[in-house]
Amino acid sequence: MTSNQEDKLSMYYVVKNTCEKYQATWTTNAVFAATYNLWAEKIPLIEANRDIQALGISGVTISKSEKREIMIVNTLFVEKRVQSYANVENNSELLESIKYTASDLKKARDNDVVAMCNIVYTKARANAPAIETYGVTEDIFAKLQNSIAEYSASLPQPKAARSQAKTATENLSKYFKEADNLLAKRLDLDIELFKTTKPEFYSQFKTARIVIATGGFATSVIGCITNTTTGQPMKGATITFVATNGGTTKAAATAPTKPVVKRSANKGKFRASLHENTYRVTVEKIGFKKQELTISVARGESTDLNIGLEKE
The missing domain is CATH 2.60.40.1120 (Carboxypeptidase-like, regulatory domain)
Structure with a gap:
């Protein structure tokens, strides 16, 4: 939120607390009660969009990076096991087909690194019985396959988070405008009903309205x-x-x-x-x-x- 929006929300909280304090005074007044309830409904909407905006994409980006690192570690382990097997069997074709270094995987673009890791998985799976004695068990295969799937699923998340944050920013502007209009055009006028009958409520409401x-x-x-x-x-x-x-x-x-x-x-x-x-x-x-x-x-x-x- 902008600093101005933060200041306004702080004012909203004070207005809400003041009105709740004097609820017995206005709850039977249909005009004031209807307007207040309509205005108060805007606060949780503002809070929800504030929370979405505050989350941003940093956490999503970190999660994506962590999943990429796990996938690369799992891929390199399997790749080295297959390379060891290929060297023992003098299988130069298999050896040449999966010669990815850690640097290759770390520098590759998102979709390219997924393709590389899938190639390693496919080549290893094709030689599964032979490489089991080299340490590539079914648990290792499952671990690699799951890490590839989790990283692949994370690829669209930063874009989605940016889109959500943009929508939340737009919603905040809308809800603040609606809340301000309800205050200025209705509640600030309806509070006059209590100026003489409940002067302490009137005075505290006016003070609460100061931003x-x-x-x-x-x-x-x-x-x-x-x-x-x-x-x-x-x-x-x-x-x-x-x-x-x-x-x-x-x-x-x-x-x-x-x-x-x-x-x-x-x-x-x-x-x-x-x-x-x-x-x-x-x-x-x-x-x-x-x-x-x-x-x-x-x-x-x-x-x-x-x-x-x-x-x-």
Whole structure:
């Protein structure tokens, strides 16, 4: 997401928390309730596309590279066993047909390296009974065949991931626009219903609607939320940053006091753009004990914040 979208999503979370706090006030008002529910439905759509966009293609590319390496290692083992057999039998034709070096396989293009590995497998399979004593068992054949199949299946994945990320970026623009329109053209108007009957709700809603632009003055807090029992990453935890404004720097003194709210994405990860300051951090998820701590962030530096939650 862009920094502007991150700032808006943080604002959405505060608006949502405020409305949930005062749900008893507006739930019987059909006009406000219908608009709020329609707007709130946009948040999980934004989160889902944010997660897809954040994944990018790096993980897919790494997986593809790892599968290629495994396939090459398996191929070279079988190839050398066949070459040993060919040398003993003075079978120059067989020997010349599979003289691929590690460099040949590593430098070959995707489809070419698959073809080379398949040739080695086919030649070895044709001499299966004879090369069994050279260490090429049925398990080895299966291992090579499976690694070729897994690498072949991974070839279209980076392109698919790029396509998914592009679609997610387009969807984010669409859903943010729809959410903003619902806020500006309906909720910001409907909140007037409560200006006199529930002034505290009205006031907190107006405050929540302020977007804090963290842009060029921000530093990053990057972290991961995990389950302390299983060690598994946790999606959907709420991380709230509240500036203490107790710093001594000019940036800390002028930093906004409006909370910054984030939610952990796939694999438990989150990123927050914050002004230089000291922050009280609260991490919450239904069914788990709330975690509270204090951190300090410095301008221009990235702060790591990894937190484990215990079941209640």
